[in-house]
Amino acid sequence: MKKILLTIVILFLLMLQSCTTKKQMLYLQDLDKYSNSTLNYAATKIQPNDILKIDISDLNPLVAAPFNLPVSTSANGSVDLMKLSGYLVTPQGNVTLPILNEVSVAGMTPTMTEKKIKERLINEGYLVNPTVFVRVLNNKFTILGEVNSPGVIPFTEESISLLDAIGLARDLTYSAIRKDVKLIRELNGKRLVYHIDLTTASWMSNPDYRIRQNDVIVVTPNKLKVNSGGLIKDPIQLLGITASLLSLFLLFKLQ
Known part of the structure; x- marks a missing residue:
């Protein structure tokens, strides 16, 4: 009986010590x-082995179509599936786009990459006012x-x-x-x-x-969870165990 009482006291002291x-x-x-x-936030920079989603559009969709990969209906809405149809950044930091060929993108943010591709499309005479969308998928x-x-x-x-x-x-x-x-x-x-x-x-x-x-x-x-080996997750649970043992102790004592 004394052992039960001692256990209850120890659990009660642990509960008091661990109360958050x-x-x-x-x-x-x-x-x-x-x-x-x-707030000064640094945007994500593209790295080798990243997978990029790059969409190029124009007021005339037919003009912009050759600059994009073929659209797969199964890739809509799923990031995992879109990765399969994305652009892989090579160890040298480049992606290969239709018609434009290699574009260096490593170390640039997606916004910087959008601007770079747009400038090439305009400066090389391919499109007049294109819209470029770039996102890192992985x-x-x-x-x-x-x-x-x-x-x-x-x-x-x-x-x-x-x-x-x-x-x-x-x-x-x-x-x-x-x-x-x-x-x-x-x-x-x-x-x-x-x-x-x-x-x-x-x-x-x-x-x-x-x-x-x-x-x-x-x-x-916290210490309570570490010391209990994860069996006791919070003081409320410890309180419940203590109350159960106390009830058991009183039950035996009254008999």
């Missing part, structure tokens, strides 16, 4: 302080740890925020440490690790914290 405060849970608690901050990031849907997540936007990435992973779990989210990035042959405190908004204007191709986000679990 409001300051540990809420995002961007000082957002008003940074509401007028200047942008992706990996998110691991205390999120509700970890894994490799694709995106087609030029740039997304860390909060966007967390939203795509269906938010952090209750057990996540929000004060130290790690963003891991490979850049010019070096591995960079950023430590981000999501409870403050001070990081939001830093362009380095925009998600780039192949970034990895790691969200660490």
Whole structure:
């Protein structure tokens, strides 16, 4: 009986120690302080082995048609299928377009690439007022740890925020440490690790914290989940276990 009572006391003390405060849970608690901050976002730059969607249009569709790949009806709406009909960037950083042949694109943003292709079409006398659309189809990031849907997540936007990435992973779990989210990035042959405190908004204007191709986000679990080997996910669950043991103890004591 004493062992049961001791177990209950230990669990109760663990619950008190592991209770998460409001300051540990809420995002961007000082957002008003940074509401007028200047935002300087760096758009995604095209790299070798990227797959690009490049569409060239004109007021007269028949004139622009030869500059595009044949349209596959099965590729509509699916990024995975569109990749099969996209343009692969070579190790040298080029794509080969119909009629225009090789175009160097590595190190450029999609917007810069659109401008470059448009200028070539006009300057070489092919089209008078073309519209060019470029997107990277294989942008992706990996998110691991205390999120509700970890894994490799694709995106087609030029740039997304860390909060966007967390939203795509269906938010952090209750057990996540929000004060130290790690963003891991490979850049010019070096591995960079950023430590981000999501409870403050001070990081939001830093362009380095925009998600780039192949970034990895790691969200660490709190002590309660680590010490319990993942069996106890939050203090509410621990409270339930403690209450059950207390009920069991009282039941035996009253008999």
